[in-house]
Amino acid sequence: MPGIDTPGLDRVRLREGLAGRYARVDVVDVTGSTNADLREAVDSGAADRTVLIAEQQTAGVGRRARAWSSPKGAGLYLSVALRPSVPFAGLGSLSVVAGLAVRSVASELGVDAVLKWPNDVLAGPDRAKCAGILAEAVAGPEPSVVLGIGLNVLPLGEDVPAGPGGLPATSLAEQGAVNPDRTEVALSLLTRLDDLERRWRAAGGDLTEAGLLGDYRAHCATLGQDVRVELPDGASLTGRAADLDPAGQLLVDVEDGRRLTVFAGDVVHVRPA
Numbered sequence: 001m002p003g004i005d006t007p008g009l010d011r012v013r014l015r016e017g018l019a020g021r022y023a024r025v026d027v028v029d030v031t032g033s034t035n036a037d038l039r040e041a042v043d044s045g046a047a048d049r050t051v052l053i054a055e056q057q058t059a060g061v062g063r064r065a066r067a068w069s070s071p072k073g074a075g076l077y078l079s080v081a082l083r084p085s086v087p088f089a090g091l092g093s094l095s096v097v098a099g100l101a102v103r104s105v106a107s108e109l110g111v112d113a114v115l116k117w118p119n120d121v122l123a124g125p126d127r128a129k130c131a132g133i134l135a136e137a138v139a140g141p142e143p144s145v146v147l148g149i150g151l152n153v154l155p156l157g158e159d160v161p162a163g164p165g166g167l168p169a170t171s172l173a174e175q176g177a178v179n180p181d182r183t184e185v186a187l188s189l190l191t192r193l194d195d196l197e198r199r200w201r202a203a204g205g206d207l208t209e210a211g212l213l214g215d216y217r218a219h220c221a222t223l224g225q226d227v228r229v230e231l232p233d234g235a236s237l238t239g240r241a242a243d244l245d246p247a248g249q250l251l252v253d254v255e256d257g258r259r260l261t262v263f264a265g266d267v268v269h270v271r272p273a
Contacts, residue, residue, distance in 0.1 A: 008055060008073070010183040017187045021194045022080075023047035030072075032059035034079035035136060035148040041081060042138045042146060048083040049194075053186065074156055074171070076186050079148040082197065088143050089247070090205025091135065092263075095119045096216050096248040097200050098133045098147055101193040103219055105151075105185060106130065109177040114221040117241070117250050117267055120167070121151075122221060127269075128170035151189065153182050208246050217244060226270040227252065229262055237262075238270070 011027045018025050024047060031037055034052045036059075041050060056072040082094070095118055102121045106113035113123045113130065121131035134148040152171035172180050196212065203210035217223060222241045229252060230236045239254035250262040 007182075009053060009186065013183050014053070014186060018051070018190055018194075021191065022049040022051050024049075025051045025053070025190075027053045028055070030054060030056045030058060033057055033148075034077055035134060035146050038079045038081045038146045039136065039138055042083075042140070042144050046081050048081070050081040051078060051190065053078040071156060073182075074152065074154045076149065076151045076153060076182060076189065078186070078190075079146050080190075080193070082145045082147060083142055084145070084197075084201045084205065086143065086201060086205030088137070091137050091143055091145050093200070093205060093207050093248040094135045094145055094147055094197070095133050096207055096212060097196045098135070098149055098193060100212060100215055100219070101189060101196050102131045102133070102149065102151060104192050105188045106172060106175075106177075108188065109172055109180055109185070111172050111175045111177050113175075113219075115216060115219050116269070117220060117222040117244070118248075118264070122167075123170055123172070124175040126168070126170075127221065128168040128175075130170050130172060130175065149189070149193075151185070153177075153180050153185055206246065207248055213244065213246060213248065216248065220244070222250065222267055222269065228268045228270055230266040230268070231262075232264055241267070 009027050015025050031054045034054050038052050054077045057077045099115045099121060103113045103115055111123050113121055116122050119133040120129050123130040131151040136146045138144040138146060154171055154173050156169055156171050199210045207213040225241050227241045228236055228238045237254060239252040241250060242253045243251045245251055252260050252262055254260055
């Protein structure tokens with residue numbers, strides 16, 4: 001089984017390396033879902049910037065309740081509880097912030113990585129999926145979000161299923177990162193996420209003011225593609241992915257000349273423009 005003999009995450013290094021950035025950093029051997037655990041913790045008053053990392057998830061989920069494969073010791077499965085005090089409408093753009101953090105870390109490890117709207121990171125010449133992001137708002141007296149990131153670090157083996165649209169899974173190691181240390185990758189990822197999230201928070205959740213929208217556009221492989229968008233209500237639309245609006249939502253040019261704003265949906269890249 002992939003990852004069975006890999007070293008566990010170094011809890012002491014993580015806590016010491018992230019001190020001053022996060023209120024609490026916990027690592028567990030196994031759980032159902034780090035997002036589900038932190039949603040409960042937020043309901044019970046968990047502090048802003050609480051982090052939970054699991055060596056293995058047995059019920060990890062992505063968008064639209066899809067399963068996220070979480071082989072033991074092969075990746076990083078983490079969630080961060082955030083209480084950012086920004087307008088509720090801006091919370092969804094945290095997926096953009098997280099995507100930029102993941103892509104940056106992959107690039108530092110020599111991996112060619114790009115962003116696929118709204119929440120995937122693709123790597124390698126075949127643009128396989130190496131990471132997924134799930135931002136879930138938590139109801140309460142103040143806006144709260146649990147931001148989940150699943151990042152494949154070490155080789156996955158052959159039993160990891162493809163994602164929506166047949167998107168194959170891959171890992172940083174399979175795309176050229178040489179012997180990546182999962183603890184070091186976690187430190188780099190959470191440090192970069194903290195830096196970007198603080199910029200986003202200081203700008204009131206405004207991606208443009210935070211200087212992040214241009215970066216996302218520059219690394220978003222969806223833009224310029226002919227796409228099929230499967231919408232939450234079961235409908236779909238096809239067109240050309242033209243741009244992102246200031247909230248990070250996708251603008252699609254459809255055949256009748258209209259430009260539609262897509263707030264949520266699964267995007268399949270049909271072919272390059």
